Amino acid sequence: MRRPRALALGAALAATALLVQGSADAAAPAPAYDAGSATTLQFQVTFSPFHLTDIGEPGLSAGDLIDFHDQLFRGGRKVGDEVGSCVVVEATGLSNCTGVVRLGGDTITYAFVNAPPPNKVLAITGGSGRFRTAHGDGTLVENGDAANTGTLTLRLIR
Numbered sequence: 001m002r003r004p005r006a007l008a009l010g011a012a013l014a015a016t017a018l019l020v021q022g023s024a025d026a027a028a029p030a031p032a033y034d035a036g037s038a039t040t041l042q043f044q045v046t047f048s049p050f051h052l053t054d055i056g057e058p059g060l061s062a063g064d065l066i067d068f069h070d071q072l073f074r075g076g077r078k079v080g081d082e083v084g085s086c087v088v089v090e091a092t093g094l095s096n097c098t099g100v101v102r103l104g105g106d107t108i109t110y111a112f113v114n115a116p117p118p119n120k121v122l123a124i125t126g127g128s129g130r131f132r133t134a135h136g137d138g139t140l141v142e143n144g145d146a147a148n149t150g151t152l153t154l155r156l157i158r
Contacts, residue, residue, distance in 0.1 A: 043072040064088040118142035
């Protein structure tokens with residue numbers, strides 16, 4: 001008898017979380033949030049030059065390491081950066097990646113599978129400061145342009 005009630009309560013909480021979802025102003029710093037709220041943060045990214053530590057066979061191969069230090073912008077203003085690394089598991093570029101977004105003194109951590117196409121799906125794994133209870137998901141889109149830019153969108157549930 002308790003099970004249907006628990007399911008109904010869970011569905012009501014999930015629906016409430018979706019209704020509360022908001023998005024951050026592109027020119028404003030990331031907002032503080034209350035536990036249980038949802039926020040979408042979007043950044044324009046300038047990717048760092050490709051850097052590979054070639055550990056295995058010559059060229060891209062299993063065991064190689066890719067690292068990055070990208071710059072994050074909102075409304076044309078730099079608001080933070082992201083650093084991370086990927087361990088290559090196949091010569092195709094398939095990699096297991098982790099990263100940390102820094103926004104002021106606060107962080108958001110994430111993990112993703114790096115593989116073509118240029119759209120990456122991220123799992124938010126935690127954070128610090130105002131993001132200490134963050135979880136959720138996101139996307140990283142590489143534009144493939146000469147300026148080496150893209151978009152990072154984080155959907156945080158706190």
